[in-house]
Amino acid sequence: MTDSVVRPAGKRERLSDAAAKVFHEQGVEKTTIADIARAAQVPVGNVYYYFKTKDQLVQAAIGAHARTGQEIITALEQVDGPAERLRALVRGWVEQRELAARFGCPSGTLATELDKRADGLERELADVMRGLLDWIEAQFAALGRTDSRELAVALLAAYQGISLLTNTFRDPAMMAAEGARLERWIDSLVPAT
Template structure:
């Protein structure tokens, strides 16, 4: 709901309706919308940890990075409708003055750090810059894919990023 409607438009009653539970049940677990947003950020972090653990099973950093890109491409229809779940949440929370923007930034920083480690394993001295470029390319194409409601933009950028990763090794 937060991804589809945004934080400001989503109410706890919306969450209850979507979960098909009485609104009192939602208030039992989340006293405020901010607590719900904190739970969403924790969920984003958990999904990232799970994804990274799966990617870390692949044999080479190039394989890991290309699988990361492939995962983004696999979610292109969601990006076309709503944008990147983490990126759109980060943009929305940045407009508030409650510290939740720093919490979602930590999730993005964890992905950036993991990506940097992959480029470091590839022997790249410019690993941080490459990691920023990769994450920025994804966030940018997520925005364009959403703006134009065109999942093929994400697929085309995914192919370009895979060629770029191969060229770096």
């Protein structure tokens, strides 16, 4: 491994990440530009230098979701074997159960909110979620499953569903139990050697 210099995130990236976080916690409609500036620790006047409208901040938040998703996939690619990568994905979701209990899935809740707006941003977020779905499908395909797309949809749907229920009932234990079930399900799909 090589040494690298880690630079602090620039204002634009900090604002994008803050927008994703605050939109997740408060919703797009309730969030003000001042809320995002405060979360990013940037003077509110500076926000307008990078983003002229709230919709541009929503688009930036979608970009932050894309970066986070890619970082997760990159980390999962370091895990040996497709079944273990899928189990690691599930464990990562379960590790976020307290956050899900309070606010739901970051991408899922944003997707639900954007779907009501009909301004095209929902399609951008769908592309981000499709990236994860495609990655999951590739893992099932690597297991030799000819039904890899259906299995990928089932896994992602199970996560989105349990995120909603965990949030609705404010019960992180629900996600932990579903995570354990999903890991057993993944194990049942691994071909015997």
